[in-house]
Amino acid sequence: MLGIIAKSLGTGVLTEADPFGGRASFGFPVVDFSRCTACGECAQSCPSGAIQAATPTEGCKTLSLSYAACIQCRACVTACPEKAIGVSDGVEVAAYTREQLAQTASFTVDPETGRATFSQDAVHHGPGLAESAFRLRDRIRGRLGRSLHVRQVDAGSCNGCELEIAATANPLYDLERFGIHLVASPRHADVLLVTGPVTRNMEIALRRTYDAAPEPRVVVAVGTCGCSGGIFGEGTYAAIGGVDRVLPVDVYIPGCPPRPQAILNGLLVAMGVREARILPSREQ
């Protein structure tokens, strides 16, 4: 017993004062569209379809990138012959809609040379972040206060996201100090933290868990599979896909799996305490 007390005192406080702002050697890919020629090599190399190249009309090409579907494998970074795909070091990515995580660039193709040049800025679809944040705050206003009770639901994950969600409770990140508690029942929960891809066999259990949670309930989709189905795809015989195919999702936390600080950040976004951020900063 004395040994245990001595051990505890000797160890001291491990919790990090500020878990945010840490830099990763690889957050997400960032495309410098001004150097991009829309050759489509990156789309070819992408195993989860996060990058799509298309030719919507003659003389026009588009390239879209969605962080909702990115599994952070870095294949596109190596595949790009123009070295136009850089590496972001920011990891605290969260959004309110799946569309906010996507961007599309348009290119005009010179009919003579066949060379594509960047013509239009990357476009974010759907409502802007500020508007979405206002709407979410308006819905939960005053009801959740400064504490959040979270029920985690694995609706099909590979368990990678569960490992990182569990890590948010370890002594270094210690999510409880932010007023966030992981609870045992949806009856006690304000937030459902759902990982995917939602499988056919978990769909009914997920809906019932949602129905069991009291209003106002917030749904946070965690991980690339939870945001978009990821590498397992959507609409297969076994995988329905992203959580938003089954439940209304309030906050998306992409990543394969998202780091503990990204999950913490997403939960604080759901609480209305932190602002959502999408585009990771570029490191190069």
Place this chain on the structure above:
Amino acid sequence: MSNALEVAANAVRELRPGELVIDASATALPGLADRAISGLDARLMSLFASDEREVAGRFFLHHVWSLPQLKRFLRVIAPIDPAEPSFPSISAKHPAANWFEREVMDLFGLVPTGHPNPARVVLHDDWPERAWALRKDFPAQGAVARVPGDYHPFRPVTGEGVFQVPVGPVHAGIIEPGHFRFGVAGEPVLYLQMRLFYVHKGTEKRFEHLPWRHGVFLAESISGDTVVGHALAFAHAVERLATVTVPPRAQALRTVLLELERIYNHTADIGAVATDVAFTVPASRAQALREGLLRIQDRLFGTRLLRGTIALGGVRHDLTSQGRQVLSAHLRVFATEFDALIALLIDAGTFTDRVDGTGILTHQAARDLGVVGLAARASGVDADLRRDHPHDGYAGVRFEVPVEDGGDVRARLMVRAREVEQSLLILHQVLDAMPDSAIAASMPERLPALASALGWAEAWRGPCTHWVATDTRGEIARVKVTDPSFLNWPGVIQAVPGNIIPDFPVINKSFNLSYSGNDR
């Protein structure tokens, strides 16, 4: 060997190094299985079907055995006529085949005749009859309508004071989904029934529709805690198909990655066992140690859970000499703290009271059920692919395979603790003598058509095996993934009865099986 199996000497072909095949008729399968087990100490590693009607006009059934004495795998292949879609079951005599054969029935529509319990295992009740997802003519995209039905009735319990406790699929902690039914009389559990496959994602079908180069990323997502194990098993199969030799430095780095994965998982599990008996000091020490390992992995390889580290043909990141020093230094500090953690646990009577004699899986049950990996070694089964079928750099390093006899929670904990010691020993040997070479061999443009190969790796939980077959274009025709969890869940069913319900979490955690790896 052909004598032991009572087959002609030329019936056994060495398809690839370490991989033997025998073509047999379906009726010969049970006899071959009996003789392989009795004569060659064979262990069932996998059993699966492949739909080759397009090219060969038939299905094939494959029995994959490990022959540790010969350091070979043996695959027995039998054709199945589509007009008579059935095969003789071996489950009555060899229970290890039980779920495998039912999975073949669920996903291919081939019936195991003589199976003692031919009920659905993968498919849930609302899946329609006569829809076999892994047949080639079953579409890759498109939802399947739910049908009402009850094909999986739980066994009723009767008797005074006897009742059922249903748990899951959504659990109270941060764990994966599965449904458990405890039949209890008061607190002691009379028996345990299980309903799994809630996270069946159609992974094997998905492989068939991905370019083969992308398969390694899907393999990483079979079980998020066994990223390196499954990526290696898949990569080994593809490399053997393409007859690519992995450079020595890449083999060494793969060994490093696989052992790091073992250490961080074992540390986490030891902490989780402490959590489940409410012993919080070592639990949080273990979490902090694990976080330290993940951060050093992040720093050296750019990834906390070692995703994206294995490439087809080698590895994706080299380790500089400075990186090796950083890692060695971290591991030395870790070793001291890990020893202190184990001492803290086993010196505490309140802890050992909860784990000694809890959740016993007997040696006989482990052998009969074909339990593998650390759970088997904790029940006195001395098997480890790293020694019995060496892959990557393991033939060149010294290590022991820890085996315990207790079969209880403590034995599984001690196997983990001793394996961590061995892993550290392996890591220091490899890090101190890292060969100089490229870190990846180049892969060919395309894989050979209509070929197949087995890949394997002893991951932290146990053996991961992948069988990869190609079609006429050299693209993937079939991947059979076997996670150790698939063989070990029946072991949990045997270990729980006789214990009280409050001990279930700690028993379950001492196995720590993957639902996703099992369900795929």
